[in-house]
Amino acid sequence: MTALAIETHSLSKQFGRKKKSVLAVNKLSLQVEANQVYGFLGPNGAGKTTTIRILLDLVRPTSGEARLFGQPTLRAHEVLRRVGALVEGATFYPYLSGRKNLEVLARTGGYYDKERIDRLIHQVGMEDRAERRAGGYSTGMKQRLGIAAALLSDPDLIILDEPTNGLDPAGIQEMRTFIRSLVKEQGKTVFLSSHMLGEVEQVCDRVAIINKGSIVREGKVADLLSEHARLRIDASPIDVASEVLSRNWRVMRSDGVLLAEAAREDAPAMIRKLVEQDVQVFEVSAHRQSLESFFLSVTQEESDGQSVSG
Ligand SMILES: Nc1ncnc2c1ncn2[C@@H]1O[C@H](COP(=O)(O)OP(=O)(O)OP(=O)(O)O)[C@@H](O)[C@H]1O
Numbered sequence: 001m002t003a004l005a006i007e008t009h010s011l012s013k014q015f016g017r018k019k020k021s022v023l024a025v026n027k028l029s030l031q032v033e034a035n036q037v038y039g040f041l042g043p044n045g046a047g048k049t050t051t052i053r054i055l056l057d058l059v060r061p062t063s064g065e066a067r068l069f070g071q072p073t074l075r076a077h078e079v080l081r082r083v084g085a086l087v088e089g090a091t092f093y094p095y096l097s098g099r100k101n102l103e104v105l106a107r108t109g110g111y112y113d114k115e116r117i118d119r120l121i122h123q124v125g126m127e128d129r130a131e132r133r134a135g136g137y138s139t140g141m142k143q144r145l146g147i148a149a150a151l152l153s154d155p156d157l158i159i160l161d162e163p164t165n166g167l168d169p170a171g172i173q174e175m176r177t178f179i180r181s182l183v184k185e186q187g188k189t190v191f192l193s194s195h196m197l198g199e200v201e202q203v204c205d206r207v208a209i210i211n212k213g214s215i216v217r218e219g220k221v222a223d224l225l226s227e228h229a230r231l232r233i234d235a236s237p238i239d240v241a242s243e244v245l246s247r248n249w250r251v252m253r254s255d256g257v258l259l260a261e262a263a264r265e266d267a268p269a270m271i272r273k274l275v276e277q278d279v280q281v282f283e284v285s286a287h288r289q290s291l292e293s294f295f296l297s298v299t300q301e302e303s304d305g306q307s308v309s310g
């Protein structure tokens with residue numbers, strides 16, 4: 001069996017002591033198989049950056065353990081050679097150009113390769129600004145440079161903390177395509193964090209949703225979404241339709257239509273029951289829930305101790 005790209009075992013990190021302490025990561029256990037895009041999602045302050053910093057041995061965990069490719073990260077700098085990372089607020093030499101910054105980093109790391117640098121500059125979409133000084137870059141340009149920097153050593157595992165921060169919609173789309181190509185064409189593993197779920201939904205194979213330092217859900221994106229499947233039913237009279245359907249499904253009203261907690265496979269039976277009761281059915285469609293609303297519902301469940309539907 002091949003080693004997991006990332007695994008953590010009951011990882012915890014407490015900052016500060018006693019009353020003022022913050023439990024940033026709370027018994028977090030994670031398994032990330034190689035050759036996929038894995039999303040690490042959570043609201044602000046959930047513990048994403050802290051977890052990533054532990055993975056990179058920039059922060060010591062209070063308890064528990066993290067491993068990369070089967071090696072404990074703690075003091076195992078050999079394994080960190082196979083990892084490229086972009087963590088919150090990458091810094092560059094402001095008076096050097098973007099290209100020069102990449103060259104310096106590559107030379108320092110001992111993996112200078114001019115062609116590779118040219119290719120990366122092109123791939124992150126910054127060829128027209130590579131010769132300008134990095135100090136004048138916009139947030140989005142700094143982010144692109146940071147991603148190029150993370151890839152300089154041709155790492156097997158790429159860890160990106162909020163990679164689309166500061167990118168415009170077109171930039172997000174380009175980055176998404178680029179990240180997918182790293183996995184598909186180059187067999188890399190990408191672990192990325194985000195609090196912006198709409199975009200991650202389309203790039204990740206699996207996701208872990210974290211809140212207050214712990215994982216609240218984990219799985220394939222498609223499975224998580226179908227967990228909360230709903231059908232949207234436009235029928236008349238709506239009162240009769242609601243009464244008929246609520247015998248078998250949980251139904252709620254929303255903007256003059258019905259939403260039933262049911263999967264696509266339930267549609268024929270649903271339509272049959274409605275027609276039997278002389279209800280006119282105009283439309284039955286899948287009410288696609290975005291990861292965004294799924295995420296809101298699971299993170300709120302955790303905070304309120306109650307389920308939020310909608
Ligand atoms: N060096 C530190 N000292 C004290 N507290 C810290 C430190 N770093 C993080 N924290 C706290 O730990 C918690 C988790 O922070 P973290 O930065 O890991 O969250 P995050 O999920 O990355 O959030 P964001 O989406 O805002 O980037 C927060 O409450 C934060 O204030």
Ligand SMILES: [Mg+2]
Nearest residue numbers: 048049050088
């Ligand atoms: Mg963060």
